[in-house]
Amino acid sequence: QSVLTQPPSASGTPGQRVTIYCSGSNSNIGSNYVHWYQQLPGTAPKLLIYRNHQRPSGVPDRFSGSKSGTSASLAISGLRSEDEADYYCAAWGDSLSGHVFGTGTKVTVL
Amino acid sequence: QVQVVESGGGVVQPGRSLRLSCAASGFTFSRYGMHRVRQAPGKGLEWVAGTSYDGSYKYYLDSVEGRFTISRDNSKNTLYLQMNSLRAEDTAVYYCAKDGGWELREAMDVWGQGTTVTVSS
Numbered sequence: 249q250s251v252l253t254q255p256p257s258a259s260g261t262p263g264q265r266v267t268i269y270c271s272g273s274n275s276n277i278g279s280n281y282v283h284w285y286q287q288l289p290g291t292a293p294k295l296l297i298y299r300n301h302q303r304p305s306g307v308p309d310r311f312s313g314s315k316s317g318t319s320a321s322l323a324i325s326g327l328r329s330e331d332e333a334d335y336y337c338a339a340w341g342d343s344l345s346g347h348v349f350g351t352g353t354k355v356t357v358l
Numbered sequence: 359q360v361q362v363v364e365s366g367g368g369v370v371q372p373g374r375s376l377r378l379s380c381a382a383s384g385f386t387f388s389r390y391g392m393h394r395v396r397q398a399p400g401k402g403l404e405w406v407a408g409t410s411y412d413g414s415y416k417y418y419l420d421s422v423e424g425r426f427t428i429s430r431d432n433s434k435n436t437l438y439l440q441m442n443s444l445r446a447e448d449t450a451v452y453y454c455a456k457d458g459g460w461e462l463r464e465a466m467d468v469w470g471q472g473t474t475v476t477v478s479s
Binding site for chain 1: 393395402403404405407408417418419420453455458462463464465466467469470471472
């Protein structure tokens with residue numbers, strides 16, 4: 249059962265900027281880091297953003313993350329066809345004593 | 359290179375047991391927390407269980423607590439998930455993932471390819 253809410257879908261044309269929002273509560277996003285994962289079709293998830301806005305080595309700077317209060321967002325600028333994937337936010341949940349994932353957002357490049 | 363490789367998935371009848379393994383290489387396994395995450399067919403990601411670097415802390419999803427046991431053998435660089443009393447709703451691809459820190463609150467920065475568990479009569 250996901251406790252982090254994301255829109256089911258988002259889309260844009262090549263070159264556009266797309267933003268995905270993730271809504272949580274004080275016991276998860278409000279008090280812990282937010283991370284973002286990208287899952288390309290038929291593959292395992294891959295870490296995209298960690299500690300709210302940090303990018304692992306190799307992740308293009310077209311991807312950026314931010315957090316404010318109990319919400320977070322992932323922005324993809326200069327959208328490319330290879331960005332078509334499912335994106336998940338995640339955070340540690342203090343009340344659950346476990347990680348919680350967002351419901352996931354499918355990004356389509358038109 | 360840094361990697362984790364899962365094994366042990368398969369088809370099992372409801373109520374039976376299965377043990378998943380995850381072999382780690384390319385990093386100091388004993389310094390990092392480890393997780394199990396699953397994904398039911400056509401569904402999103404669901405965190406299942408996690409263990410701290412030394413196995414002293416273990417946490418579980420409510421729906422698997424008491425049925426699943428996560429453990430690790432740092433001498434073998436291997437993570438285990440013992441799954442008992444399996445139910446149809448446990449059917450999923452199970453991923454092994456490395457935590458970025460010694461506890462379990464950091465991001466999961468290395469993921470395996472997943473192993474499929476199907477619970478069906």
